[in-house]
Amino acid sequence: MEICFSKYQGTGNDFILIDNRDNSFPSENISFVEKMCDRRFGIGCDGLMLLENEEGFDFKMRYFNSDGREGSMCGNGGRCIVAFAYHLGIIKDKAHFIAVDGEHFANVSHDDKQLIVKLQMQNVLEVETGDDYYFLNTGSPHYTNFIKSHTNFDTVTNGRAIRYNDRFKTEGTNVNFISGAGNQIQVSTYERGVEDETYSCGTGVVASCISAKLQFKTDDNHFYVKTKGGNLEVVFNHKGDQNFEDIWLKGPATFVFDGKLDI
Numbered sequence: 001m002e003i004c005f006s007k008y009q010g011t012g013n014d015f016i017l018i019d020n021r022d023n024s025f026p027s028e029n030i031s032f033v034e035k036m037c038d039r040r041f042g043i044g045c046d047g048l049m050l051l052e053n054e055e056g057f058d059f060k061m062r063y064f065n066s067d068g069r070e071g072s073m074c075g076n077g078g079r080c081i082v083a084f085a086y087h088l089g090i091i092k093d094k095a096h097f098i099a100v101d102g103e104h105f106a107n108v109s110h111d112d113k114q115l116i117v118k119l120q121m122q123n124v125l126e127v128e129t130g131d132d133y134y135f136l137n138t139g140s141p142h143y144t145n146f147i148k149s150h151t152n153f154d155t156v157t158n159g160r161a162i163r164y165n166d167r168f169k170t171e172g173t174n175v176n177f178i179s180g181a182g183n184q185i186q187v188s189t190y191e192r193g194v195e196d197e198t199y200s201c202g203t204g205v206v207a208s209c210i211s212a213k214l215q216f217k218t219d220d221n222h223f224y225v226k227t228k229g230g231n232l233e234v235v236f237n238h239k240g241d242q243n244f245e246d247i248w249l250k251g252p253a254t255f256v257f258d259g260k261l262d263i
């Protein structure tokens with residue numbers, strides 16, 4: 001069997017995209033998905049996505065972490081699958097799709113050289129606030145904490161210590177480290193399911209902006225975020241307390257190459 005795929009990246013968070021509208025992809029085969037995602041024995045990516053048909057929507061997004069297991073929502077992945085649907089001609093400049101965490105709207109635009117996708121994320125109704133951390137779900141679970149500077153900061157070692165502590169070792173969590181102030185922050189993320197630092201994490205960036213809003217008590221609802229792989233913007237409506245609505249994640253979603261795999 002031949003599998004056609006496309007590689008995309010959104011601020012360095014990279015994905016394999018497969019048009020599975022005919023349902024031919026062996027998605028139950030965890031070790032096969034894991035191998036496709038492997039950077040040495042496969043194509044290489046942080047996650048793999050299937051674009052499928054769903055009545056009432058432009059498409060359905062199914063997301064797999066690079067460990068081969070179907071995961072929770074992926075913000076950069078959501079932006080990339082919208083770009084993929086745009087290139088396939090399934091959508092024009094607007095998308096309405098369904099993912100594991102519910103329905104999403106998105107808009108596609110261009111800047112001088114790339115495709116920009118703005119994706120609406122689920123509302124956040126609850127933020128756990130600890131002495132030195134926040135913990136919230138933006139489609140995926142995110143632990144966030146603030147550091148003085150990213151210079152010489154070891155995201156992998158520090159992230160792994162939190163992800164595998166007694167609280168999180170079974171279910172796992174993504175862990176974000178935030179530096180900066182006000183509405184301009186830098187974020188690094190240790191991702192569960194990849195079990196490594198990724199260059200950017202969309203749901204993590206959203207969680208970090210909400211945490212920064214609560215931490216810095218700024219009036220701004222428009223955040224500018226630097227990640228290892230590029231810049232993202234987040235806007236939301238803070239309804240008060242822990243209640244955030246109309247959350248949008250915006251940034252480039254870029255086609256890298258197409259390929260074919262014989263299995």
Ligand SMILES: N[C@H](CCC[C@H](N)C(=O)O)C(=O)O
Nearest residue numbers: 071074075076140201202203
């Ligand atoms: N990179 C993704 C997050 C994937 C979440 C996944 N690692 C998990 O929680 O299992 C993003 O852009 O939002």
